[in-house]
Amino acid sequence: MGDIVGDLNINILGSVAIQHGEHAISVSPPKARALLVILAIRSHEVISRDELIDAIWGHRPPSAARSNVHTYVTALRRLLTGDLLVTTPPGYLLRLGREQLDSRRFEATLAQARGRRTAGEHEPALRLYDAALALWRGASILGTPGPFAEAARARLDELRLITLEERVHVMLELGRHTEVLSDVAALARHHPLNERLRGLHMLALYRNGRQADAFHVFEDTRRALAEELGVEPSRELRRWHERILQADAGAIGL
Known part of the structure; x- marks a missing residue:
């Protein structure tokens, strides 16, 4: 086998692309992208043809699915170059270094x-959170069909949201509540049922001297949860509301 190509990267945090140095090559058709995604995420694993067919088409594949997989593999080999995509019975294996997948x-x-x-090192932590988020170019695995791609997209997009939430935490821990207010407000607006983000928005408002606005966020959240899910706010969110209501010094904490 040849060596892993050092300047090649697979990008899935946005549209799916193969990057050679500075040049990004889009992958088509969409089901070829779906094949690349599963091979890249599970690189150094032999994935059987049957498993690939399930990952791309689900439980109702076309009669030509096996032939189509072969066609997509041939196309991907031309784009990847080198001896990266290997036929290994009962399927295929992509030889990709850990750092070669975004x-x-x-x-x-x-x-x-x-x-x-x-470790309490908040400034270095913030720089690393920013570096992690900078790798994203849009919604993950964009325009790629199939059950595997859908599940991977859901997991990665949820992890990105959690990363954004943790970054807000770090900004508040650093006392940068004025800087982070617009960011957390936008996140809370886009995710009105996410109680963690709504609570962080309340806390950022409180720290900026906007106690009344923090109460409005709580009431909006209560109403949204009741209308959409038929539930009351969580115990944690109610606790934050009480502490802000009492102007409790503990509300400064997280």
Whole structure:
């Protein structure tokens, strides 16, 4: 086997592309993208043809699915160059280094950020959170069909949201509540049922001297939860509301 190509990267944090140095090559048709995504995420694993067919088409594949997989593999080999995509019975294996997939770099950088935050090193943690988020170019695995791609997209997009939330936490821990207010307000607006983000928005408003606005956020959240889910705010969100209501010094904490 040839060596792993050092300047090649697979990007899935946005549209799916193969990057050679500075040049990004889009992958088509969409089901070829779906094939690349599963091979990249599970690189160094032999994935059987049957499993690939399930990942791309689900439980109702076309009669030509096996032939189509072969066609997509041939096309991907031309784009990848080198001896990266290997036929290994009963299927295929993509030889990709851990740093050659942007989602792995994102998760590795996020783990470093969390480690620094746990150690109380908030400034380095913030830089690492920003570096992790900078790898994103839009919604993940854009325009790629199939059950595997859908599940991977949901997991990555949720992890990005959690990363944004943790970044807000770090900004508040650093006392940068004025800087972070517009960011957390936008996040809370786009995710009106996310009680963690709504609570952080309340806290940022409180720290900026906007106690009444923090109460409005709580009431809006209560109404949205009741109308959409038929539930009351969580115990944690109610506790934050009470502490802000009492102007409790503890509300300064997280």
